[in-house]
Amino acid sequence: MLEPVGTDAVLRWQRLWGVARGLPPADRLDGALRIPYGGATRQLEYLVFDDAAVDDVAALAARTRAAWVTVVTPEPLPISARLAARGLHLRSASETLMAISWADHPRRPLPEGYRAETVRDATHVVTVRVVDATGELAAQGTLAVDGDDAVPDRIETQRAHRRRGLGAAVMSALADRARDEGATHGLLIASIEGERLYSSLGWRALSPVVVAVSRV
Known part of the structure; x- marks a missing residue:
């Protein structure tokens, strides 16, 4: 317990x-x-x-x-x-x-045929979008960063693109952004499906x- x-x-x-x-x-x-x-x-x-x-x-x-x-x-x-x-x-x-220490978050590359785009939505918010060769949205995730903390949110992979490692790649891109902006601690609330992904990337249950x- x-x-x-x-x-x-x-x-x-x-x-x-x-x-x-x-x-x-x-x-x-x-x-x-x-x-x-x-x-x-x-x-x-x-x-x-x-x-x-x-x-x-x-x-x-x-x-x-x-x-x-x-x-x-x-x-x-x-x-x-x-x-x-x-x-x-x-x-x-x-x-x-x-939770995780962003310094410990592993890097997972994008599969062949995909590319990532990063958009700043607001002062403390960025979104990573992964698109396929046709430009169709395949996966995305949002990150809010302020000071030492960064919180990922809405990590989503479109049904047709699942089981290709895109969720891990999105999290890796968000981790890079968190580190670039000086954050050291990550926090999130995960569903059952999300917990499996985050645990594989070193997140620990609180x-x-x-x-x-x-x-x-």
Whole structure:
């Protein structure tokens, strides 16, 4: 079992994840953050970093349309049960907060027939796009960087281009950007599929993450 992760790591991840997605700053609550996401299926998100806050936050979310509750916790099964007991629908009990030192991130080359393009989307945000010989988008990923921290987000490979090492190549390109901009620490939250990729690149698990959504 993993030990409880420090609040600082959760806050650092969320801040840059929010930057990567162009979100307003989060509001600090007791044991949680309230994030104005603003999407049709995710209007509001609560990020809980203290298990003691779960019940109160779940009660708030249960009364709110399209509200998500994300809990970084070493006890995913009991937390999942507590969220369900407050009327939330469990979306995932198997995501993972992960970290790496960018100096240790390996380099993976692009397969033949592909090339990478890097676009700066904002002051602290870059996107790497991988295209094939016809110029069709094959894979992409975004990176938010500020100070020592860099957070990758939305690492995606198009279905027709999967199982060719493009995800690893995108992560390698993002790692190069992170190092170029002076970042030393990487943080991300991975799905089950993503965790397999990131683990193969040296990312280490810090904590399980549970995600639930309101039913209203």
